Amino acid sequence: MFSRRKKPQSYHSDEELIRQYRATSDPAFAAELYQRYTHLVYGICLKYLKDEEDSKDAVMQLFEKVLQALQNQPVQKFESWLYVLTKNYCLMILRARKTRSGKIVNQDLSELNVAADETSPETALRQEETFILLEEGLNHIPEEQRICIELFYLHKKCYQEIAQITGYDLNKVKSYIQNGKRNLKIYLEKHHE
Numbered sequence: 001m002f003s004r005r006k007k008p009q010s011y012h013s014d015e016e017l018i019r020q021y022r023a024t025s026d027p028a029f030a031a032e033l034y035q036r037y038t039h040l041v042y043g044i045c046l047k048y049l050k051d052e053e054d055s056k057d058a059v060m061q062l063f064e065k066v067l068q069a070l071q072n073q074p075v076q077k078f079e080s081w082l083y084v085l086t087k088n089y090c091l092m093i094l095r096a097r098k099t100r101s102g103k104i105v106n107q108d109l110s111e112l113n114v115a116a117d118e119t120s121p122e123t124a125l126r127q128e129e130t131f132i133l134l135e136e137g138l139n140h141i142p143e144e145q146r147i148c149i150e151l152f153y154l155h156k157k158c159y160q161e162i163a164q165i166t167g168y169d170l171n172k173v174k175s176y177i178q179n180g181k182r183n184l185k186i187y188l189e190k191h192h193e
Contacts, residue, residue, distance in 0.1 A: 149181065
């Protein structure tokens with residue numbers, strides 16, 4: 001299904017397909033573009049997720065993300081941009097797996113109000129729903145905020161390190177984290193029953 005192939009012969013460059021997709025919102029243009037790099041996406045997913053079925057699912061889910069992102073984000077070199085998008089998506093899945101398996105980042109068991117071995121099925125379900133919402137929320141905040149929040153909370157980087165990694169001004173980093181937390185809270189409150 002996702003075997004390596006030559007790029008299909010097309011009269012359109014990557015840039016032209018992106019331009020046509022943005023102008024018409026016709027997913028056929030994005031599909032043609034995505035199809036050129038499906039083998040790349042699948043290979044990256046397989047490298048990180050280590051599971052063929054999970055990787056195939058991720059390839060399909062990433063196409064939806066590509067459709068959304070191409071409408072809103074400037075893309076200079078599609079192949080490089082897609083590589084980064086795919087890698088970040090796989091890392092997000094791995095973080096979600098890690099979180100679900102009890103290795104909760106930046107949150108100890110006392111904050112969950114239960115001990116790990118005393119977790120009821122209802123509590124586990126609520127936690128799972130919260131983690132899914134949080135993951136979705138990260139995808140709905142501005143990219144600068146998402147990057148800074150992930151580096152700060154998930155990768156345990158300090159403000160200065162984040163500024164060095166991203167190239168953002170130190171005050172911007174603090175602002176992105178503060179605003180990102182607020183936006184995530186609003187998203188969770190809006191989408192949580």
